[in-house]
Amino acid sequence: MRYLPLTDADRTAMLAVIGAPSVDALFADVPESAHLYGPIEGLPLHAGEQSVERHMRRLSAQNLSAADAPFFLGAGAYRHHVPASVDHLIQRGEFLTAYTPYQPEIAQGTLQMLFEFQTQVARLLGCDVANASMYDGSTAAWEAVVMARRITKRSGVLIHDGLHPHYVSTIQTMARFTGDVIDYAPPVLASDCGEDALVARIDGGTSCVVVQYPDILGRLPDLAAIAAAAQAHGALLIAVVTEPVALGAIASPGELGADIVVGEGQSLGVGLQFGGPYLGLFATRDKYVRQMPGRLCGETVDAAGRRSFVLTLSTREQHIRREKATSNICTNSGLCALAFSAHVTLLGEKGLRALAAENHRLACDVADRLAAIPGVEVVNDSFFNEFTVRIGRDARQVVRDLAAQQVLAGVSLGRLYPQEAGLADGLLVAVTETVTPEDIDALVAGLEGVLA
Template sequence: MRYLPLTDTDRSAMLEMIGAPDVDALFVDVPSEAQLAGPIHGLPMHASEMAVERHMAKLAGQNMAASSVPFFLGAGAYKHHIPASVDHIIQRGEFLTAYTPYQPEIAQGTLQMLFEFQSQIARLYGCAVANASMYDGSTACWEAVAMAGRVTKRSRAVMSGALHPHYTNVVKTMAKFTGDTIADAQPAIQPKADNAGLISRIDDETSCVVVQYPDILGRLPDLQQIADAAHSKGALLIVVNTEPVALGAITSPGELGADIVVGEGQSIGVGLQFGGPYLGLFAVRDPKHVRQMPGRLCGETVDAEGKRGFVLTLSTREQHIRREKATSNICTNSGLCALAFSVHMTLLGEKGLRALAAENHRLACIAADTLSVLPGVRLLNDAFFNEFTLLLDGDARQIVRDLAAENVLAGVSLGRLYPDHPELSGGLLVAVTETTTEEDINALAAALKEKLA
């Protein structure tokens, strides 16, 4: 693309058209402390291509690869083994594309893949209809809150205190522009999820209740109890799942009364990738809500000759059609990540997913048993899938840093997730997957024991 500079006259005309006094007015929502007053300190103004490559390679060498050390990080992004065949298939020319096709019916292979992906998500979540993916789990969560408002004609969302704080923050950020009231809370540090406390905050103005399953501390809330309480007040239950592998072992949210199920699909087919791109999942239990769903839906039909074909059935945004009447501003999907998810899930099958989930849980139990007997370590929750919370005698955030210096990535400290709540500073989230070995667990135990001695 050519660089087309603007003149001062051009800029003035554009600013006058949109009613802004100057360019700085366009960035008024960016906090002043996050704005740059000049060039980024330390970066040269120009360099040769070879010099940049050498410099970037040197910086990359400072990274600690997840596969090179004992790794126990989770909290919404999980390290799983991805078969080499997944990467091979998604790079085939039939699939590898930069964007959603604008003449979708021509791309029958892409549509068939998305149709099968939707079918997999619907079954995994225990729902009737799933869409063709979202950007990531946190934005899918907001879209669910917005959808619940459209369905119930209410604008108060009750958020579980045990919802991932990043998801809560995304919802609160978006709600600034819609006028929705977000009733959030902090996690209760107790062995079981505080269902009673959550239910007590539901009232007749509540549009939805948002619960994570398993929650941010690894606990499994009683979704049926929450669903009954929400429905008795005319509200919808939104369930967030950040670890889809867990659904190979626990009952699906739809079966337990969830109206909308959303989540992050990264665990299946998509690597950690420094935090993205990831894959948002979205499904509804009742087909009557399908036209309030965001995103796109692919369907199966027959052509004029009676042959099976796939079509783009619903596009709830489509800026050139619905414009201000759109149910969402989502106008694309994480197509390549959805393909990777679908390929990996197909390779696993139901039996393989259940076996994978069982192995995750087995290793997590070994880790919990090994770590919880250490002096200065207490296991918060004895019911979990592959992630649990330890309470340490000390600042977990500093302990994580110290162990990282010894090449052990011990987990995610609650102090990192909740920096404004010192009472949570001793909490450590430990995630264990099929890639974790018993040697890794013993290495973490030895490092923790020495640190807490």
């Protein structure tokens, strides 16, 4: 059937109902620099299939892959080794074509996997209950903020300066539509996490305090102290974990008093994948379970008394009345959740702890090597597998110079905070088990060369 677009009269009627003067007005929030008014530069208007394939391969060859160079990038997305068995398992027939499990009688494999996933996430994050996943860490962080608003009936959102700036932007964007008041300022390059100053800003109007753990500079905030202060004022502590492997070595946020714990699950089972799809983690205390977004899978028995799995709680608008819904999230990240669960199962508790220990050991070795380079200062007093160094010059250019030498040296803070001059010489370095001694030598030699 031929696709029939709307008529001019249809568009006019729709615009009149929503009160917009034109279709272009619907894109007012999109920056002008992001508008596309013609064909994409560099692509022919038409070409044969083989010509397009050759052209795309040439473009792809310009990328410097994480697997083809010493790789020290992190800042919320981490390169870990994913066992080949993970990919094999997620392609099994009982999982491969399964979507949202609306019909439990034909989705038992998916439902059981999600049930196991929830158990793993709850234990890892130190909470009573976890949902069946969300889109990614940043949107999970926003859902936690709006959940806190429902619970506390307050609108003040206090964000620690160490929260990833992309997460901050997501929260700020969504808060425009809810009236939540965001209190946030970018970090300063210092080893002190500033807990005292953060606690001093909590008051009777604070709905929640949002703290990343470890934070964007790799530091480890004192969650227990912040949790006690927040709860003393009737506010909730939301902990954000962007590197779940860290929880094999450090205390879980729930154990330290966090009321809601969210995070990005990409590190376990999910590759870097050019930035997505990723996996949002969400867990909380049992008493808040009915305010949690998304869905819960539960265990029960069928009519014959056999163990079976169902959707126990669904609080999104597709399942219940819109005014009663906690979220309009359309689906969980089922395939990524399956990959996460398979990887965690293969590791087990001992394996996860060993993996975390190896990450930390290698990061300490790299930090010591870099600290010995003239002009380089390690900012952190403590860290897991990611830390910040000051290099005395614009880190963006240093990163470009090292990339030209086939070394992916880290993430410049100037890229994350382009308006903050005081962060321009900061370089965020992440070290995982995939880093070899030769990679470390290449990073040290490259930094020594460009800083000489």
